[in-house]
Amino acid sequence: MTQSFRLESGGFINRDKKISFKFNGKNYYGYEGDTLASALIANGVHLIGRSFKYHRPRGFFGAGVDEPYAIVQLYRNGETEPNIKATEQELFEGLEAKSVNCWPSVNFDVGAINNFLKIFLPAGFYYKTFMWPKSFWYKIYEPFIRRAAGLGTASIKHDKERYEHKYEYCDVLITGSGPSGLASAYSAAKNGAKVILAEDKSRFGGTLLTSEVNIGNQSGKEWADSIISELKEMPNVTVKNRSQVFGYYDHNMLVMSERISDHLPKTKKFHPKQRLWYIRAKEVLISSGSIERPIVFGNNDTPGVMLSSAAKEYMKVYGVLVGKKPLVFTNNDSGYETAIEFKKNGIDPIILDTRKEPQSEIIEEAKNMNINIKNSYVVVAAQGYKKVKSADVAKISDNKEELGSIENIACDCICVSGFWTPTIHLASQSGNKTKFNEDIDAFVPGISKQNEKTLGAANGIYTLEETLKDSFEKGNLLSKKITNNENKISFPNVVEKKSTVHDKFWCVPLPKGKNYKRFLDFQNDVAVSDIEIALKEGYRSIEHVKRYTTLGMATDQGKTSNLNGLQLVSKIENKVVPAVGHTTFRPPYSPVSIGAIVGREVGKHSKPTRKSPMHSWHKKNNAVFVDAGVWLRPRYYKRGEENLFEASKREARNVRTNVGVCDVTTLGKIDIKGPDAAELLNRVYTNAWLKLPVGKARYGVMLREDGIVMDDGTTTRISENHYHMTTTTAQAANVLSHLEYYLQLVWPELNVNVVSTTEQWAGAAIAGPKSREVLKKLFPKSDVSNEGLPFMGYMEADLFGVKAKIYRISFSGELAYEVNVESDNGYFMWEKIIEAGEEFGIQPYGTEALSTLRIEMGHVAGSELDGRTIPYDNSLEGLLSKKKDFIGKRSLSRKAFAAEDRQKIVGVVPLDKKTSIPEGSHLVKDSNAPLPNPKLGYISASCWSVEHDNPFSLAILKDGKNMIGEKLFVMSPLKNKVIPVEIVSSHYVDPKGERVRS
Amino acid sequence: MLHIKCPHCGIRSQNEFSYGGDATVKRPELGKEISDQDWDNFVYNRKSLRGKHWELWQHLSGCRQWIKVQRDTATHEIFKTLKANEEIS
Numbered sequence A: 001m002t003q004s005f006r007l008e009s010g011g012f013i014n015r016d017k018k019i020s021f022k023f024n025g026k027n028y029y030g031y032e033g034d035t036l037a038s039a040l041i042a043n044g045v046h047l048i049g050r051s052f053k054y055h056r057p058r059g060f061f062g063a064g065v066d067e068p069y070a071i072v073q074l075y076r077n078g079e080t081e082p083n084i085k086a087t088e089q090e091l092f093e094g095l096e097a098k099s100v101n102c103w104p105s106v107n108f109d110v111g112a113i114n115n116f117l118k119i120f121l122p123a124g125f126y127y128k129t130f131m132w133p134k135s136f137w138y139k140i141y142e143p144f145i146r147r148a149a150g151l152g153t154a155s156i157k158h159d160k161e162r163y164e165h166k167y168e169y170c171d172v173l174i175t176g177s178g179p180s181g182l183a184s185a186y187s188a189a190k191n192g193a194k195v196i197l198a199e200d201k202s203r204f205g206g207t208l209l210t211s212e213v214n215i216g217n218q219s220g221k222e223w224a225d226s227i228i229s230e231l232k233e234m235p236n237v238t239v240k241n242r243s244q245v246f247g248y249y250d251h252n253m254l255v256m257s258e259r260i261s262d263h264l265p266k267t268k269k270f271h272p273k274q275r276l277w278y279i280r281a282k283e284v285l286i287s288s289g290s291i292e293r294p295i296v297f298g299n300n301d302t303p304g305v306m307l308s309s310a311a312k313e314y315m316k317v318y319g320v321l322v323g324k325k326p327l328v329f330t331n332n333d334s335g336y337e338t339a340i341e342f343k344k345n346g347i348d349p350i351i352l353d354t355r356k357e358p359q360s361e362i363i364e365e366a367k368n369m370n371i372n373i374k375n376s377y378v379v380v381a382a383q384g385y386k387k388v389k390s391a392d393v394a395k396i397s398d399n400k401e402e403l404g405s406i407e408n409i410a411c412d413c414i415c416v417s418g419f420w421t422p423t424i425h426l427a428s429q430s431g432n433k434t435k436f437n438e439d440i441d442a443f444v445p446g447i448s449k450q451n452e453k454t455l456g457a458a459n460g461i462y463t464l465e466e467t468l469k470d471s472f473e474k475g476n477l478l479s480k481k482i483t484n485n486e487n488k489i490s491f492p493n494v495v496e497k498k499s500t501v502h503d504k505f506w507c508v509p510l511p512k513g514k515n516y517k518r519f520l521d522f523q524n525d526v527a528v529s530d531i532e533i534a535l536k537e538g539y540r541s542i543e544h545v546k547r548y549t550t551l552g553m554a555t556d557q558g559k560t561s562n563l564n565g566l567q568l569v570s571k572i573e574n575k576v577v578p579a580v581g582h583t584t585f586r587p588p589y590s591p592v593s594i595g596a597i598v599g600r601e602v603g604k605h606s607k608p609t610r611k612s613p614m615h616s617w618h619k620k621n622n623a624v625f626v627d628a629g630v631w632l633r634p635r636y637y638k639r640g641e642e643n644l645f646e647a648s649k650r651e652a653r654n655v656r657t658n659v660g661v662c663d664v665t666t667l668g669k670i671d672i673k674g675p676d677a678a679e680l681l682n683r684v685y686t687n688a689w690l691k692l693p694v695g696k697a698r699y700g701v702m703l704r705e706d707g708i709v710m711d712d713g714t715t716t717r718i719s720e721n722h723y724h725m726t727t728t729t730a731q732a733a734n735v736l737s738h739l740e741y742y743l744q745l746v747w748p749e750l751n752v753n754v755v756s757t758t759e760q761w762a763g764a765a766i767a768g769p770k771s772r773e774v775l776k777k778l779f780p781k782s783d784v785s786n787e788g789l790p791f792m793g794y795m796e797a798d799l800f801g802v803k804a805k806i807y808r809i810s811f812s813g814e815l816a817y818e819v820n821v822e823s824d825n826g827y828f829m830w831e832k833i834i835e836a837g838e839e840f841g842i843q844p845y846g847t848e849a850l851s852t853l854r855i856e857m858g859h860v861a862g863s864e865l866d867g868r869t870i871p872y873d874n875s876l877e878g879l880l881s882k883k884k885d886f887i888g889k890r891s892l893s894r895k896a897f898a899a900e901d902r903q904k905i906v907g908v909v910p911l912d913k914k915t916s917i918p919e920g921s922h923l924v925k926d927s928n929a930p931l932p933n934p935k936l937g938y939i940s941a942s943c944w945s946v947e948h949d950n951p952f953s954l955a956i957l958k959d960g961k962n963m964i965g966e967k968l969f970v971m972s973p974l975k976n977k978v979i980p981v982e983i984v985s986s987h988y989v990d991p992k993g994e995r996v997r998s
Numbered sequence B: 001m002l003h004i005k006c007p008h009c010g011i012r013s014q015n016e017f018s019y020g021g022d023a024t025v026k027r028p029e030l031g032k033e034i035s036d037q038d039w040d041n042f043v044y045n046r047k048s049l050r051g052k053h054w055e056l057w058q059h060l061s062g063c064r065q066w067i068k069v070q071r072d073t074a075t076h077e078i079f080k081t082l083k084a085n086e087e088i089s
């Protein structure tokens, strides 16, 4: 294909570097510096997709972020990405793109039958038509709508690209590198402020790239280039292109997405694809410019109808003609600039100006160039289906209500200018209450809410000289405040052509007998008639109208649709536009990839991984690991072909018969010191702590103020004023915060310090009837006999030259010890234990066996202490002191907590002693009762009892106290299981607790 | 993301802190009789204010101190921060 719409010369593209690409399977080429849009237009391709709702043909409407139509599916380096704007995607070698919203193809589209049959989907169509019958939605309506509409396809593959996050601080952040951005950045930088200048596009300069102006005897572009190169040299300035500041959040934090590699065929090694910047700025200067506004007329969505500023940008930046027989339809002078550019490139445009007798320098120039200008003329309707072929035009009366006779003018594009709308998204997001500016028919920022100021066109200032003056000054003033340094810049001489006032005309009336679709929102197919229906049906608030009709939704965010929609509502409602107000602008201003938002927090990086000092030993010995909070713990140690069930049974059995060792490093540990340490424990634990002797441990339960159990664990008195507290792995951080809360805020008079020592100690639980034998070998010099180290005793001992702490505590219900050494010695300790235990048949055991052992013992853990149970529910009421007050005690006297038939922990055994019981199942009295079957309780934890060799579960059961011996049913609708069971004591093994004391 | 001035460490980002609720609630003294109503008010009942609100935050990833922060719940403006032992004025 030849680039038949490429101009001989001009533009800022590199004509020496041809780039080949594919669109909808066809090969094309463009030049380095093209966007996908400019390259396609150069090749005469204007049909790019189908519209979202009606599947009408779609072309290009803009040349940048404002593009509502040209959204494609992109293929790059074996990956695919949906929702890419062709006007933003820079061309790279080998680029492939496909149309979306068309099925089966862009040229023949089934959905478009809707359009031809004139069964247009009116406002609220989805709500009205696809609602009934309800059962049709998932199976029939939704798949059909999805297939026919389509919004591109997200890849289901893992994204191999890397995305990064960066936190940055600056004095002044400037969003946009047009004239206002450059001028303010320059003066702020000269004053020594730390400046970040962000430009969304690849080229700096904004409108200076396309306007015929002179600044200090340079063209606009030359001036922009010289400022940028000077800024780049300054150490206090960061200049970023391809970087969109898309959100303004609280306390002057803005978020910017930098597209580092999207314009390259492949991301370079060690480079991220995109980087998300969290920028905290002292001052923010919003220089986001303005977006040209469309004029509403019949079939104004036909490919070839586009913004006049876009047509000019394609010529000036890319050397591309959007058409060879252009019609310019304008209500202001901007259309003339586009027409003049056409004329300079040897093309004869026709200008239709809605104004009667406008006069200005620009208009004079157009007249001098012999451009055909028709005053008081409007486009009534575009003609042509897949591309504009002609336009029905007519004279319009002075009151803009009567149309003259229709004439048809042949043309291949209609360049529309309905004046300019300031881009106030960021200002509005900052909390700034915008105000309506009558002169420009648009909203501009009002009083600043955060430290933001809006400059230039974004603030409704449309002349270059005024923009530059204001921007130099604001940049200077704001930075001076921060740096206490002023470097005055002499204001350059500015040459620009003067323009005259625009016509407040935005919608062409329908000619008699015609019912053309006149679109307001091009992306969401919202037409004038849709808004009319919505208002007729009683929708009043603009926020409701938006949701009912989808006006200004999706990626458009009202960029091109907002004001004309408001104009229409205000006209029908007979209100002024500011009384209608505008909908909320929400971040992101422009779509941001999910990858950029997630950053590096994917896969193993999604949370930190903590490993115990013995981790490598576990790995060497075939441990299968499980996530326990942020910790990685051995779940079981695989031998041969064993599965989880077999291995955990073997490990648990070995603890009951011989001896096992378990890595318990992950347990939370808190060091508590100070003369009031005992008093603190006495207040936060439910039982008594004031008389615990040195060298003794005690089990304790901690409540929240509402009486719910927060955590349990043992605390040991190491010396007079020194305690060592253990918490569950999961609650370690919360317990520390809890203690700090009371010490700092409630009882500051207590002289106690708490600090986490979880990582400082490596822990091994040695459990089983032969554990004392192992201990004797490990600590030959210490008296570890039942008298020397009784149950709940503590001693310090020497482990082959390493200081060790021995706590005689048990989670398994067996005779057991926990040995702690400093983390660095953890591996050494573990190896010594395995070595010493060999002759006694020691085996390491993982969390699965650990659970089995505690479940059949009836020891509660996280699945019972789940934030819903009180001590009674867990049979811990014996630990509630009657003599003292403690945190949460008062709540326990609440009626429900003291009820006679209060839920309580019980054991559950299947009648057949075979069927294992799924955790989370419900307990019911009658398995055949009509639904919803009254629930009596739930299974909190299940295991295979190694002591009894049958399944055993713990359950929290209503009136559990009186239910022992009852026969109930366990129901698991999820697993489709109904199991007859018997309720037994939760202490299924050694109910008297003799083993731990043996 | 808010910017919170820790009275011990200076201005830090919100993600270093955790929220701790209404700072004006006083825990009833341990061991003292209290009516059901007063106890419920302490444990459960909170005003959902629009506007200036004294609240607790803990500088979790910093000095670990609990601090008092006066914040506007509607605008997120922070007016004042105090140490745990400083009285709200």
Ligand SMILES: [Zn+2]
Pocket (backbone or CB within 6 Å): B006, B007, B008, B009, B010, B059, B062, B063, B064, B065
């Ligand atoms: Zn701090």
